[in-house]
Amino acid sequence: MSLPLGIESTTILNKYRNLPQNGSIIAEYIWIDGTESIRSKARTLNKKITSIKDLPEWNFDGSSTCQAPGDDSDVLLRPVAYYPDPFRLGDNIIVLAECYNNDGTPNKFNHRTAASKLFTKHASEEIWFGLEQEYTLLDPVDGAIYGWPKGGFPAPQGPYYCGVGAGKVYARDLIEAHYRACLYAGITISGINAEVMPSQWEFQVGPCTGIAMGDELWVARYLLHRIAEEFGIVVTLHPKPLKGDWNGAGCHTNVSTKGMRVKGGMKLIEEAIEKLGKRHLDHIKLYGTDNDQRLTGKHETASMTKFSSGVANRGCSIRIPRSVGLEGYGYFEDRRPASNIDPYLVTGIVTETICGPVDG
Numbered sequence: 001m002s003l004p005l006g007i008e009s010t011t012i013l014n015k016y017r018n019l020p021q022n023g024s025i026i027a028e029y030i031w032i033d034g035t036e037s038i039r040s041k042a043r044t045l046n047k048k049i050t051s052i053k054d055l056p057e058w059n060f061d062g063s064s065t066c067q068a069p070g071d072d073s074d075v076l077l078r079p080v081a082y083y084p085d086p087f088r089l090g091d092n093i094i095v096l097a098e099c100y101n102n103d104g105t106p107n108k109f110n111h112r113t114a115a116s117k118l119f120t121k122h123a124s125e126e127i128w129f130g131l132e133q134e135y136t137l138l139d140p141v142d143g144a145i146y147g148w149p150k151g152g153f154p155a156p157q158g159p160y161y162c163g164v165g166a167g168k169v170y171a172r173d174l175i176e177a178h179y180r181a182c183l184y185a186g187i188t189i190s191g192i193n194a195e196v197m198p199s200q201w202e203f204q205v206g207p208c209t210g211i212a213m214g215d216e217l218w219v220a221r222y223l224l225h226r227i228a229e230e231f232g233i234v235v236t237l238h239p240k241p242l243k244g245d246w247n248g249a250g251c252h253t254n255v256s257t258k259g260m261r262v263k264g265g266m267k268l269i270e271e272a273i274e275k276l277g278k279r280h281l282d283h284i285k286l287y288g289t290d291n292d293q294r295l296t297g298k299h300e301t302a303s304m305t306k307f308s309s310g311v312a313n314r315g316c317s318i319r320i321p322r323s324v325g326l327e328g329y330g331y332f333e334d335r336r337p338a339s340n341i342d343p344y345l346v347t348g349i350v351t352e353t354i355c356g357p358v359d360g
């Protein structure tokens with residue numbers, strides 16, 4: 001916001017952030033809407049929260065979020081996890097909630113409930129995931145790629161991946177702020193890197209067990225959108241934000257079960273890959289909107305219509321990391337999921353395919 005005397009609006013806000021809250025805390029409830037986005041609203045609670053059971057259920061107008069018809073618009077918010085709030089600090093929290101319809105059924109866009117059942121059923125497998133969230137920064141005014149020359153293009157891809165120096169990386173301050181905010185909130189963020197296309201970045205979350213993977217990725221996305229809002233930058237999770245010779249954005253899904261992580265695990269990894277190959281198209285259906293624009297067989301992707309796997313091969317559907325191939329155990333990487341996946345759908349179907357259905 002533009003203010004007199006060059007005072008930043010955040011400087012003014014900080015005065016109020018430091019005011020005592022007189023015992024109350026602020027809980028920012030966040031949920032997944034009907035447009036692959038996140039919504040949130042805040043409420044005051046009269047004491048510090050120490051258990052998920054202390055958090056009240058709540059509701060919102062689902063007709064305004066593409067989640068319910070206008071004549072039956074109340075959607076219920078059921079808290080499932082909470083995190084320290086890096087924006088409000090203190091005892092204030094971010095509350096992740098599942099959405100339920102009036103009749104008690106999970107809302108159409110609530111894929112967490114079904115995924116939870118799979119993880120509960122296969123809890124003894126101790127399934128771990130690590131997601132590599134790629135994303136692209138946009139100029140909020142014209143929607144062009146952030147930092148690119150207006151009406152033109154930067155030099156071709158090459159110097160940007162893990163790039164260092166002006167003209168090679170954009171918005172490092174935003175990315176660093178997000179990294180710190182994730183750590184503060186207790187997200188298992190395992191790293192960040194600049195991507196192949198300038199103004200494209202990646203953060204990794206994991207390894208996380210079962211349902212925590214989807215939870216933590218959604219919260220990390222929420223933090224990213226919020227911080228980008230402060231910087232006046234738009235984050236898009238579209239898998240192919242720009243046509244042509246520019247890399248798309250994925251969400252590589254690294255997977256291991258307890259057995260895969262110990263000596264002899266390669267046999268289980270190979271069995272899992274065989275099972276995945278048999279259900280390729282079922283998986284592709286859940287691996288992100290517009291993913292066909294990204295999975296072309298070029299730009300470090302495999303073709304969408306053909307399943308493939310290989311050690312250290314970034315042109316395959318499934319990659320076994322070189323180190324895992326050498327040691328004979330560890331994990332594998334499913335490279336097919338797009339950046340805009342719902343992680344509950346992806347971790348859910350991977351678990352179903354490898355470990356079996358809920359009622360199997």
Ligand code: ADP
Pocket residue numbers: 128129130131132190191204205206207252254255256261330331333
């Ligand atoms: P890449 O070489 O594909 O770019 P990254 O380092 O970006 O790989 O991401 C690897 C991801 O794999 C991280 O999120 C990490 O937490 C995760 N990971 C590591 N070990 C395991 C494991 N045993 N099971 C599942 N995920 C794992």
Ligand code: MN
Pocket residue numbers: none
């Ligand atoms: Mn109102």
Ligand code: MN
Pocket residue numbers: 132202
């Ligand atoms: Mn990576």
Ligand code: MN
Pocket residue numbers: 132134195202
């Ligand atoms: Mn990447």
Ligand code: MN
Pocket residue numbers: 132252333
């Ligand atoms: Mn990867």
